[in-house]
Amino acid sequence: MTPLLGLSRLIDATTEFIGKSVTWLILVAVLVSAGNAIVRKAFNLSSNAWLEAQWYLFGAAFMLAAAYTLKQNEHIRIDVVYGNFSRRVQHWIDLLGHLLFLMPFVLVMIVYLIPYVRMSYVSAEMSSSAGGLILWPAKAILLAGFVLLAFQGVSEIIKKIAIMRGDMDDPAPYVPTHAPLEIPANPAPEVRP
Numbered sequence: 209m210t211p212l213l214g215l216s217r218l219i220d221a222t223t224e225f226i227g228k229s230v231t232w233l234i235l236v237a238v239l240v241s242a243g244n245a246i247v248r249k250a251f252n253l254s255s256n257a258w259l260e261a262q263w264y265l266f267g268a269a270f271m272l273a274a275a276y277t278l279k280q281n282e283h284i285r286i287d288v289v290y291g292n293f294s295r296r297v298q299h300w301i302d303l304l305g306h307l308l309f310l311m312p313f314v315l316v317m318i319v320y321l322i323p324y325v326r327m328s329y330v331s332a333e334m335s336s337s338a339g340g341l342i343l344w345p346a347k348a349i350l351l352a353g354f355v356l357l358a359f360q361g362v363s364e365i366i367k368k369i370a371i372m373r374g375d376m377d378d379p380a381p382y383v384p385t386h387a388p389l390e391i392p393a394n395p396a397p398e399v400r401p
Contacts, residue, residue: 209375212366219363220279226356227276230269237265256337264346271353275360278310295381296372303368306361314358321351 244258277283290298327333328344335341370376 209370209373213370213376216363216366216370219359223275223279223356223360223363227273227279230272230276233265233269233272237262237269240265256335256339257341260335260337260341264341264349267346268349271349272356274353275356278357278360278364295378299368299372299378303365303372306365306368310361311358311365314354314361317354318351318358321347321354325351 240258241262244254244262248254290301293301325344325347328347333343335343367376367379371378
């Protein structure tokens with residue numbers, strides 16, 4: 209299990225670096241958007257390329273940070289139900305979810321995106337908008353996002369198995385966010401003037 213945990217740590221470190229790095233793409237997208245708006249209003253100039261660049265930047269931030277979101281255990285789940293189970297059951301739910309849902313979906317997306325990106329690159333596919341950008345970089349970002357997500361999925365599976373076997377401590381113990389409301393045993397009577 210030790211070599212697999214080493215691989216998991218390498219994947220986690222790579223995911224962490226990429227996830228934190230791509231957050232700057234949001235700032236760049238905002239600056240491009242603001243610059244485009246200023247130029248359009250002040251000089252009556254505009255370009256579809258600037259609009260598409262905003263979409264590319266936002267899409268890149270979203271897709272390339274998906275693996276980081278999984279690593280941080282911030283992916284979507286139904287906490288109201290999940291939180292009612294013991295931590296051991298939660299680990300089983302996560303492991304089966306990764307194996308039966310995440311990994312098959314990610315692998316299907318990768319299989320279909322490879323020829324999709326290749327065809328776009330070979331044909332030098334361009335945007336249908338006048339003055340638009342080439343499309344293959346945006347499609348390649350989709351592929352890269354799913355590849356990163358697949359690697360992080362492998363890391364999460366390794367960690368779940370190690371935790372369940374007792375080979376490592378739980379790095380993210382789950383604390384239910386929907387704890388029951390506590391009502392005092394002897395509420396103070398309401399005093400009216």
